[in-house]
Amino acid sequence: xxxxxxxxxxxxxxxxxxxxxxxxxxxxxxxxxxxxxxxxxxxxxxxxxxxxxxxxxxxxxxxxxxxxxxxxxxxxxxxxxxxxxxxxxxxxxxxxxxxxxxxxxxxxxxxxxxxxxxxxxxxxxxxxxxxxxxxxxxxxxxxxxxxxxxxxxxxxxxxxxxxxxxxxxxxxxx
Ligand SMILES: [Zn+2]
Numbered sequence: 001x002x003x004x005x006x007x008x009x010x011x012x013x014x015x016x017x018x019x020x021x022x023x024x025x026x027x028x029x030x031x032x033x034x035x036x037x038x039x040x041x042x043x044x045x046x047x048x049x050x051x052x053x054x055x056x057x058x059x060x061x062x063x064x065x066x067x068x069x070x071x072x073x074x075x076x077x078x079x080x081x082x083x084x085x086x087x088x089x090x091x092x093x094x095x096x097x098x099x100x101x102x103x104x105x106x107x108x109x110x111x112x113x114x115x116x117x118x119x120x121x122x123x124x125x126x127x128x129x130x131x132x133x134x135x136x137x138x139x140x141x142x143x144x145x146x147x148x149x150x151x152x153x154x155x156x157x158x159x160x161x162x163x164x165x166x167x168x169x170x171x172x173x174x
Pocket of ligand 1: 041042045081082085
C-alpha cells in the first residue's frame with residue numbers, strides 16, 4: 001500500500017505477483033467505511049487478476065483491430081472488471097459504502113478537473129449496476145456466492161470467447 005501526497009480522491013492498483021494499491025491522501029475526505037470500500041475495490045482488482053484480463057483485451061484489440069469482437073471486447077473487459085470489483089467491495093463493505101464512495105469521488109473529480117461526459121456516464125452505470133445487485137441477506141445468501149462468482153468470471157469468459165472467435169476466424173480463412 002502506497003500513499004501519495006495528492007489532494008485528489010483517487011486510488012488505483014498495480015497488478016502482478018507483488019500487486020500493490022496506490023491511494024492519494026485526498027481519500028481522507030471520505031468516511032472510513034467509504035475509504036475501506038475504495039481500497040476493497042482496488043484489492044478486488046488484484047485478487048481477480050483483472051490487470052491481466054485488461055492487458056489481454058488491449059493486446060487482442062491492438063493485434064486484431066479488424067475483428068469487431070476484439071475491438072469492442074477491450075472496452076467491455078474494462079467495464080466488466082470495474083463492475084466485478086464494485087460487487088466484491090460491496091460484499092466486503094456494504095453497498096451503501098461503495099455507492100457513497102463512488103458519488104463523492106466522482107463529485108470531487110468533477111470539481112478538480114474538466115469533467116469527461118463518458119466517465120460520468122460510466123459512474124452512473126456503475127451506480128445503477130450496484131443498485132440492482134441483490135443485498136446479502138439470510139434468504140439470498142445461498143445465491144450471492146454463485147452470482148458473485150459468475151460476475152467475477154465474466155471478464156475471463158469474454159476474453160476466452162474472443163480467443164475462440166479468433167481461432168475460428170483464422171481456421172475459416174486458411
Ligand atoms: Zn477499478
